[in-house]
Amino acid sequence: MGEEFDVQQALGLTRELVSETGRLAKEKFGLTEAQEKADGSLVTGTDRMIERIIRERLQRHYPDHAVYGEEDGLTGPQDSPFLWLIDPIDGTNNFVRGVPLWGVSLGLFYEGMPCLGVFGMPCIEQTFWAGDGTGAHCNDQPISVARGAELAHNDLLITSAPNIPDWDYSAPMKYRNVGSAAYGMALVAAGSAIGFINGHWHLWDAGATLCLLKEAGAVVTDVRGKSLYDITGCDYAAQCPCMIAASPEYHSLLMEHVTPTA
Numbered sequence: 001m002g003e004e005f006d007v008q009q010a011l012g013l014t015r016e017l018v019s020e021t022g023r024l025a026k027e028k029f030g031l032t033e034a035q036e037k038a039d040g041s042l043v044t045g046t047d048r049m050i051e052r053i054i055r056e057r058l059q060r061h062y063p064d065h066a067v068y069g070e071e072d073g074l075t076g077p078q079d080s081p082f083l084w085l086i087d088p089i090d091g092t093n094n095f096v097r098g099v100p101l102w103g104v105s106l107g108l109f110y111e112g113m114p115c116l117g118v119f120g121m122p123c124i125e126q127t128f129w130a131g132d133g134t135g136a137h138c139n140d141q142p143i144s145v146a147r148g149a150e151l152a153h154n155d156l157l158i159t160s161a162p163n164i165p166d167w168d169y170s171a172p173m174k175y176r177n178v179g180s181a182a183y184g185m186a187l188v189a190a191g192s193a194i195g196f197i198n199g200h201w202h203l204w205d206a207g208a209t210l211c212l213l214k215e216a217g218a219v220v221t222d223v224r225g226k227s228l229y230d231i232t233g234c235d236y237a238a239q240c241p242c243m244i245a246a247s248p249e250y251h252s253l254l255m256e257h258v259t260p261t262a
Contacts, residue, residue, distance in 0.1 A: 005082075007116060010062075011131040014106050014118045017057055021050045022104045022122035025089060029123065030098035042092045047071055050088035054106060058084050065108075068236045070204040083109045085207025085236075090119070091180030100124055105182045107207035112232030117208030119182045128186040128212050136189050136216035145217045145247035146191040151254075156193040158184035164199040164242060166223045168257040185209035188245050189216035195246035195254050203236050206243075219251040220244070223260045 025046050034042040051069045058067050059076065062084075066076040069086035084106065089095050091102030100123030107117035116131040128143075130136040136143050148155075157173040160181065169175070176193070178184055181201045187193040189212045210229060213220050220228045222241035234240070244254055 007131050007133075010108060011116045011118070011129065011134070013057075013061060014108070014116060015120075015127065015129055017054055018104045018106055018118045018120040018127065021053055021088070022120040024053070025050055025095070025104060026122040029095060029100075029102075032096060034092065034096045042096060043071060044089070044092060044096060046095070047088045047092060050104060051086050054086050054088065054104075068204065070202070074236065081111045083231075085109065085204050087182065087204040087207060090182040090205060091178075094179040099179060101178050101180050101183055103180065103182060105204070105208040107209070107211055109207075109231060112230045114211035114214055114229060117211035119186055119208040119212065121183065126186075128189065128209070130189075130212045130215035132211070132215075134215060136212045138186075138190055143190040143216055145188060145213075145250075146194050147247050147249055148194065148253075149249065151194070151250075156187070157254075158187055158193045158196045158198075160184075160198040160200045164197055165261050166199075166242060166258050167197055168259070171254075171257040181205035182209050185213055185245060188218060189213050191216075194250045195244065197242070197244055197254070199242040201240050201243060202238070203231060203234060203240060206240075213245055217247060218245050219248050221251070223258045225255065 028046040032044040032046050034044045051071045065082040066080045067084045068074045087105040090105045095102040103119050103121035105119045118129040120127040128138050153172045155173045184196045188196045
């Protein structure tokens with residue numbers, strides 16, 4: 001990474017920006033009308049407002065960085081080694097319907113690898129953050145993935161809404177869908193859940209939390225074991241491969257319940 005770029009300074013700016021926009025979004029929580037996009041997901045005026053604020057601030061501070069947001073796509077120099085990923089409200093369905101599990105997600109990648117991320121959840125007063133080499137944190141407390149030698153009936157496994165055809169649902173765990181991909185990943189990073197299986201996600205969903213998972217000690221792969229940390233060459237707008245995220249021990253155990261179908 002270039003000597004002129006200060007990761008700690010960028011992490012501080014990111015935390016301030018996520019906190020500021022989270023407060024603005026909370027004022028609209030449960031009060032905003034939504035429209036359905038072409039892919040069936042929801043968008044609100046608050047999503048667009050938050051993304052615009054974040055994008056303008058990033059372009060002012062880092063004009064040589066690329067920025068990709070869920071709502072307005074790519075801006076900035078496309079050949080930049082730096083890429084910011086914005087999900088202005090991860091968990092828009094929750095946000096619209098008054099469910100407090102949603103947040104503002106902002107992460108930075110350098111040459112395809114996560115180097116910082118912040119995911120702020122204003123309704124429950126949790127901010128998950130990490131930078132390259134800082135470790136992972138929730139608010140000011142260090143967090144790390146859960147460790148274990150076997151799967152247990154009362155272990156929490158976070159899943160995405162669509163059924164995952166590659167997954168054996170008879171595996172003995174408690175299955176939960178929290179309605180926010182970023183929060184599901186954060187729960188794994190914090191050790192609250194042993195793993196996350198997500199068959200329906202985009203890069204902006206993991207813009208902040210890939211760094212969080214990396215710093216918390218998680219393995220993150222597709223169903224064939226290929227690492228998903230490096231996003232080099234990815235189509236930012238495309239749906240990503242099914243994700244399995246967990247500690248090294250739990251990841252191996254979870255992979256025993258996956259049979260790739262394609």
